[in-house]
Amino acid sequence: MASDTIKILLVDDREDNLMSMEIVLEKEGYSFSKATSGTDALKILLKEDDFSLILLDVKMPIMDGYETAELIYQREKLKNIPIIFITGQDYEETNVFKGYKAGAVDYIRKPFNPQILRSKVAVFAELYKKNQLLKKKEEELSESNENLKKLNLDLENRVKARTQELENLNKELKDLNLAKDKILSVISHDLRNPFTALLASSEKLSRDIEKLGTAEIKNFSQVIHRTSKKILNQLNELVEWAKTQREKTNFNPSKFQLSKGTRESIELLKNNASHKAIRLEYSIKDDIYVHADALMLRSILQNLITNAIKFTPEGGLVKVTARPSEKMVEVCVQDNGVGIDNELKSKLFIQTAPSVTGTNNEQGTGLGLLLVKDFVTQHGGTIEVESEVGKGTCFKFTVPAFLN
Numbered sequence: 001m002a003s004d005t006i007k008i009l010l011v012d013d014r015e016d017n018l019m020s021m022e023i024v025l026e027k028e029g030y031s032f033s034k035a036t037s038g039t040d041a042l043k044i045l046l047k048e049d050d051f052s053l054i055l056l057d058v059k060m061p062i063m064d065g066y067e068t069a070e071l072i073y074q075r076e077k078l079k080n081i082p083i084i085f086i087t088g089q090d091y092e093e094t095n096v097f098k099g100y101k102a103g104a105v106d107y108i109r110k111p112f113n114p115q116i117l118r119s120k121v122a123v124f125a126e127l128y129k130k131n132q133l134l135k136k137k138e139e140e141l142s143e144s145n146e147n148l149k150k151l152n153l154d155l156e157n158r159v160k161a162r163t164q165e166l167e168n169l170n171k172e173l174k175d176l177n178l179a180k181d182k183i184l185s186v187i188s189h190d191l192r193n194p195f196t197a198l199l200a201s202s203e204k205l206s207r208d209i210e211k212l213g214t215a216e217i218k219n220f221s222q223v224i225h226r227t228s229k230k231i232l233n234q235l236n237e238l239v240e241w242a243k244t245q246r247e248k249t250n251f252n253p254s255k256f257q258l259s260k261g262t263r264e265s266i267e268l269l270k271n272n273a274s275h276k277a278i279r280l281e282y283s284i285k286d287d288i289y290v291h292a293d294a295l296m297l298r299s300i301l302q303n304l305i306t307n308a309i310k311f312t313p314e315g316g317l318v319k320v321t322a323r324p325s326e327k328m329v330e331v332c333v334q335d336n337g338v339g340i341d342n343e344l345k346s347k348l349f350i351q352t353a354p355s356v357t358g359t360n361n362e363q364g365t366g367l368g369l370l371l372v373k374d375f376v377t378q379h380g381g382t383i384e385v386e387s388e389v390g391k392g393t394c395f396k397f398t399v400p401a402f403l404n
Contacts, residue, residue: 038068197271
């Protein structure tokens with residue numbers, strides 16, 4: 001049945017009264033259900049609760065209209081159905097008020113005037129239609145609100161997803177930029193210095209070959225061969241490392257013997273140190289192993305040793321030491337060079353670190369120390385500087401110990 005159909009429940013203990021009401025109202029297109037007692041009315045209402053109006057006789061045997069109305073309104077679903085009481089002309093005013101108290105919205109006295117009955121029923125029929133229309137609009141509004149909520153939630157989720165995509169892309173770009181800087185650092189610090197020594201040796205050999213003895217020529221030849229081999233090895237490692245950068249596996253820590261790695265780094269930089277007669281030494285026990293990325297750790301050591309050479313005067317000493325510290329290993333690159341004042345120390349590991357000049361006018365950009373700090377941080381370590389002007393500097397950093 002359509003929701004805008006007006007359903008009326010007629011309740012009277014006399015069949016003729018029920019028929020009279022139905023005849024008077026049938027032309028209006030209403031739908032009727034009829035009950036000859038309060039009990040029958042309640043039975044009907046148990047099955048159907050969508051009535052627009054109830055016309056309820058007051059005087060009925062066993063259960064009168066008041067009792068019936070009170071029982072009807074005890075059910076939550078029936079509370080909004082209006083009840084018009086049908087009563088006799090001799091009904092007292094006190095009983096009328098009793099009817100209103102029971103829930104009646106109006107009275108019609110018997111014998112009823114057909115026009116008055118139609119008019120009063122029409123008022124409640126119109127009210128029911130407006131209420132149904134209002135309810136429909138509320139449902140549509142509620143549905144629209146729900147749709148808006150879903151759209152907003154969908155939009156919010158899409159914005160979050162897009163934001164996450166942009167953040168991931170931004171992170172990838174930062175990682176690529178950092179990888180580029182790392183490779184540039186390896187090239188500029190770890191390869192340029194050995195190349196400088198290589199060029200110096202080959203230049204001297206070429207320039208003074210007629211003045212040099214066989215032993216000296218052999219010595220220069222061995223230096224060139226040894227340095228070239230180490231440069232080639234580092235280039236191969238750099239190529240492999242660059243591949244892992246592209247594969248997003250650019251950090252590959254493994255068991256690493258610290259004394260061996262330090263010895264190889266020092267060996268590669270001996271020629272640089274020899275130009276200033278600087279001694280390179282290390283004092284690290286062979287049983288100290290770290291869990292580190294070999295290429296990164298070598299870059300850390302070579303950066304710090306190269307810087308120490310730059311800022312150590314002729315005949316100085318650069319020494320690398322290490323000691324276990326809980327689950328980490330603390331490494332110190334110590335020199336007896338010019339030292340660093342407090343103002344410069346505070347700026348060493350920042351992007352805008354000033355350029356500095358070494359003892360032989362060597363230039364440093366500060367990029368190496370910035371990347372050294374990044375490499376150390378990736379290992380979960382820390383780096384700090386202890387220095388006194390005129391007495392030397394110690395760069396201390398930590399890396400994880402390899403625990404069996």
